[in-house]
Amino acid sequence: MTIRLKVNGKLHETDADPSTPLLYVLRGELELRGPKFGCGLGQCGACTVHIDERATFSCILPITSVAGRKITTVEGLLEDGRPNRLQQAFIDEQAAQCGYCIPGMIMRAQVLLNAKADPTDDEIRKHMRPNLCRCGTHAAIMRAVKRAASA
Template sequence: MVELKVNGAVRQVDAAPETPLLYVLREDLQLNGAKFGCGLGQCGACTVAIDGAPAFSCLLPVGLLAGREITTVEGLGSPDKPGPLQQAFIDEQAAQCGYCIAGMVMRAHTLLARNPSPTDDEILEHMSPNLCRCGAHMRIVAAIRRASSRKEASRSQRGAL
């Protein structure tokens, strides 16, 4: 048995410690946002956040993750109530085929958590490990920029109150 904290909930899974997190998320926990792309940590389709940092879940054995905070795209919102970053991706129509999008959203989430107002260069650099074969990169950057401006607007409104 392995105990994992996923999206704020502690979950027990019957998995060998060397099992990749991606398999546990998809098969045991039914969290299917993260996708199997390359299995080598080269495409980013499987990106999740571990303690706030982006990580390729296809490479991470669950035995190393006890006590760590794992966040998946499902932890940011739902189809009925998407989170602000997810809504920005929807508004900018940043998904074409959609295969890479959960990983893109999670990598963007980790960027905005540590830098709420990134420049375009910072966005491009941070997002570079994740690939989009459809070529939706500019819409993805626009979505991140939109989410960033929403955070800034929200902060400004709170400060004005």
């Protein structure tokens, strides 16, 4: 069974088992390295992507549930091959220590900024809560989201 996926604006076909998690197809077949395998249980957020512009854990999402839907990874946020405003804010604020969680953090934050141009600190904290950073760079992540909102 061939499943069609629309990832970062391009159509792809996969013959992977329909129950295969989206993350495995993104990394293994499409060679997109932004989404990371963290926990495999939908608890850490390292695998966060956008499905129809909603932040979603791709490690627990079977590919059959996203066939024909709009899938965006952190690579898909680039603008003419350059970091978008939020990605650049993460760079400017040096929001990564190990960097493993950062693609997922960016994807979750982008959804917030798409919905609300100038979120409060409490709104940012609440929205970002599902994604974990084990290195403790939460303060820099907050600054990056605020910087992008004010840009």
